[in-house]
Structures are given as C-alpha cells and as structure tokens.
Amino acid sequence: MTIKGIDVSSFQPEKYRTDGFAFVFIKITEGTTYTNPKWVAQRKTARDAGMVTGFYHFARAGSFEAQVDFFLSNIKLAEGDILALDWEDHRVSNSFKDNWIKRVQRRAPGHKTVLYCNRDFWLHRDSTSFAGDGLWIAEYNGSPGRPGIQHPWMFHQYTDHPIDTNVGNFKDKVALRAWSSHRQLAQFD
Template sequence: MTVKGVDVASYQPTDYSTKGLDFVFIKITEGRTYTNPKWVDQRQTARDADLVTGFYHFVRPGSMTAQADYFMSRINLVKGDMLALDWEDTGVSNAEKDSFIKYVQKKRPHTRVLLYCSRDFWLNRDTTSFAGDGLWIAYHNGKPGEPGIKHPWRFHQYKTTPMDTNTGRFDDKAALREWARSKTP
C-alpha cells in the first residue's frame, strides 16, 4: 500500500540503482548559485527506469523569488514531474518557506509542489502547517510510513544509508503517477 523511492544529490552516482523503486527526487539547485552537476544524468537514470520523478531546491536565506526563478530556470518539466522545497536552513522563516512554495505553484500551476523538512522542523519550527501540495517528512527511524507526525503526509524519508530512502503514501506507482499528473490550477 505504499511506493518506494530514493532522493539523490551530487554526492550520489548518476547510475544509482533503480531496482524496486517507483520514484526519485533529485536535487537540482541550492540558493542562487549552485546547480547539481549530475542532475541531468541522474534524471536520465530515472527516466530510463520509468520512475515518477521529482526535483528539489535547497533553500537558503535571501530572496525567495530569485531562488525559485533560479530553480525553475534549470529544468524543463514534463507532465507528472514534481517539485519540492528542501527547508533545512534555520535562517529561512515560515513566511519565506510559504512564499517560495506559493510562488512556484503560481508559476507552475500544473505541477505538484511539495515541502521537504525534518520532523523536528515540522514540529518545532513550522507555524503555518503549509506544505503546498504535500508534505515530504524526514524522520530517520527506519520505519517506513511512520514519520512520527499527525499531519497528513505524502512522502516519508526514513533512512539515509546506503541512500536516502523514502516511502510514498500511494497504493502503487500508477496511483502516484496519476496524482502527480492530475494537478490543475
């Protein structure tokens, strides 16, 4: 009753194993100057394996619209791709987190936009409970689907070794793909 995936960044290989996976999230950008040099090849690995694909931006303090524009300028989305904001920097406020997500939703109205954050951020820093189209929660307890929160969630990152491993709250890959493709403005 769940789907399995990983998330990758520049410190993972471009030819990561896709065996048994339904989805992948790939880091593209951070702040307004960094782009993952491996993301295009990492995306090709996902596409070749027919994975549902998401892309994320690691947000830093500063202009949210400039960072969102930088992120979105790096990728040509296809229907069913997902976008996520990676909120880990304590210098980024709730209002800034919310404004980034809302701005990306406005600019990409047919694309699901999610919030990724740790359980600690969600329980102890978040004050708005705004996660765009879904919450992707990091809680490394080794128990897929048990993220330790009451709020509805879509994805749970439950372990980091040997790779960041996630589960998604969908019946199967077809249901995830349909959800990702069904966003209407």
C-alpha cells in the first residue's frame, strides 16, 4: 500500500489542490541566492490541509556548507518536517551530495533527511548509495511505486502532469507521520 503526495515550487500557486494527497515537498532554496517567494504560503496550504510537509533545496555547484546554512536559515522547522536535497545538476558531485545530507542531519537531528534524484543519477552518478534517511526517486514510467531500482525507496515521483506527483512507501499517512516524527522505523511494503 502506498500514499500519494505532490511537490511544489514557485511554478505552482500558493494555494494548490490538496485533496487526496497525504504529503507535500516544497522547494525553499536553490544554491545560495534563490529563495522560493511562495514557500511560506505553500506551507500554510499544506498545514491547513493536515499534510505531512517536507522542504527541499536544489543543489548547485559550490560550497555544500554554505548551501546547507542558507537552506536551514530560511526555515522555521516544526516537528515531523522532512528535509530533502534535490540532486539533478550535473556539476554537483556525489561527494557534495553525501556531505550536504550529513551536515543537515547534524544541524537538524530531529528531522528526517532524504535524497531526491532521478533514476539515471541514482544508477550512473551515485557511487555511495547514501541517501540519508531515505531515497526519493524520480522515474516517469507510468508505474507509481515501481521506480525500476533495487535500492529501497521512500518516495517515487512518477509524473509531472498536471503536477509533480509522488507515492510514498508507507501504509498510510499515520505511518508517514510516525516515521517523519521519529516515533517508529518505517516498514517497507
């Protein structure tokens, strides 16, 4: 059994459709200079709907330390918020990815930290299979929950039409909320 969620950025409205979705990932920052101007309102939309909320940073080449600090300085975290690194820039190394995740885990120890990347990055650019607390894999294959990888995954982004839509590898929203709040270990289906 899986649950559905979405991810949003400045390309989506501040108030978006939440019916039928258990979770949302919201883009907060990119590199060290860009902040999504809609993220606060997008977070309010999610929280008003009772969704489990995650926030992501789009990595750019440069200092992973500066990007972690920039990302975390822009968020006032609440219990159960999930943090994610969006790794899709070819100039960002595997080492950057690993170090960014580890630094966020040290700086925000009460929060799960996951890696977002597409199947090609995971299979051909990743050299450590390190995804922090879980892998959020993108593979637009028309098969929600079957991303075509052997590694355990937490979230699968399977389409971008009409919005980036994901499934979570959790029995239900209660199980996702328990995992994100560190109340229990996730059980893979």
